[in-house]
Amino acid sequence: MSMGTGIIFGMVVAIITALMLVPPVTQSRSGHLRNRFGPEFDAVASQYNGNAKATERELNARVSRFGNLRIQGLTPQMREQYAAQWAGLQERFVDCPTVAVAKANQLLCQLAVAVGFPAESHERQLEALSVHHPYRVDGCRQLHLAAHKHKTATGAAEVEEMRQAMVAGRLLFEELLRARPDEGPRKAGAHRRSPRRFRSVPAQRTGGRTRTIG
Template identity: 55%
Template sequence: MRDRFGPELDRAAAHHHGDVKAAERELKTRVRRFGKLNLRALAPTEREQYVTQWTDLQAKFVESPGVAVAQANRLLSHLAAELGYPADSHARQVEALSVRHPGRVDGMRQLHLAAQRAAEGGGTVEEMRQAFVAGRLLFEELLVTYSQDEGADKSVARHLERVPQQRSIDRTRSLG
């Protein structure tokens, strides 16, 4: 179980107050429930549309981090649903994703939490940035894993690398 689930096993054990056996039972239940989902691959044009949308959100983050995080959260959830993961609740979608993407699924949790905090007027820009990056890692993994295109990993990485890095602005100096 440790080899397959890694950090997801640790997270489940923490949820069960350190009881590793209970965590293993939970993960086995997830595998039975979601291991045979009928998932579909994205056509190259669909993948490119998702990449373009994410790229736009990355650029938007500089000026409106809360808005960008909320939209990235929705986009990631929509992508997962389009691939065939449950769309009825965030919790079920995360559980289902954890079966095949245990090393990256926490990115969805972080992005969702950051979006909730931003909607309530909380969370720092740094917390939102970290959540955005973690969400992006899952986003990329989903695009590459469920692509009809053999060169998807290089194509996705090449496209997302074109986004300019965030610039820090010295807001203390006068514009005049």
């Protein structure tokens, strides 16, 4: 083998080797983001029609913008006040689900702002919450959607959808109540059960039947 042929062969081998190393690096990056964001990774991916690079860019941008967000803890008295308001809305859901969902959506947003999340818009707040509470942030999305979708509702399907939104929203609400000052983004799977469970709606009347929420 001549020297020129050897050089060309070596270059080809180097290129092939480099190409073989690209997929694992990409998969490693996606795997890290998937572990960090959990179901939120899939939610963002669906917005980009499964485009992995676009999903990674979006999630990395969120981390850059909100990763160092300073979380402010609530006083015990404030926690009790927020918890009591939520419990009252759950009870109100029995007779007036649309009003309860609308006010629960407002209360969840207020609590998020109180502990340090953005107040400019729902979209910006949602992005920030997705960085620090990726496994619960969909509760904010569901509650916001239900509050704007169901101005009035009498059918069982609509009431059930709102009930599910209230349950999902409560999970995020509880996490925000437990937030401590300067608490960083929650680790994947690091969900502790609340030491104090908030009261759930006693019974939901739907078409002459009763159903329990939560």
